[in-house]
Amino acid sequence: GQNIDQPTEMTATEGAIVQINCTYQTSGFNGLFWYQQHAGEAPTFLSYNVLDGLEEKGRFSSFLSRSKGYSYLLLKELQMKDSASYLCAAQDSNYQLIWGAGTKLIIKP
């Protein structure tokens, strides 16, 4: 079956770095997405990886290892506004997104 696993909740300190891991199993693979969702709002697109390696975009970076079925989202210089849920989603052979349950990130001063 198809499955996405990510931690339910993480806590980090303002100014620090946090890594949110995601493992996936899908029927075929056409990319791995990370979305940010603030409470009561729709998700917003953060990153997309389809090749192995690290993609850096400002304070956020995303990594993919296709052989391991593994990705992580790295957030640097954490700010209070980064408190949100982070959703990992893998795109299968039909280009359908398989969603993780999301990781709630709590930032403390």
Added chain:
Amino acid sequence: GAVVSQHPSRVICKSGTSVKIECRSLDFQATTMFWYRQFPKQSLMLMATSNEGSKATYEQGVEKDKFLINHASLTLSTLTVTSAHPEDSSFYICSARLVPLPQGSSYTTGTTDTQYFGPGTRLTVL
């Protein structure tokens, strides 16, 4: 980036009435749109895939006669919740799939095959 709008943003209705939610891609054509439902503190649940000019594909457990989907144009999909009941109260979110143009086109989006989300519609059925 690509913009998707959703209307209304919030609706409160009486039990037994029907509610229509519109999803529009504002600056790109979307042959495929998706409708999700999200209950409090839960992840997104895909309800159906809406393809322009054809019938929607519903996920298992989603009643197609209750959740009517129409994708009449390349920029508009609608979800109608018929005979709504309190248990239908939820956050309904649409997304539109942006497929980049082939290389060599006069215009490329510079993006990947990505879903962009509308802002969501919070439905409360009394």
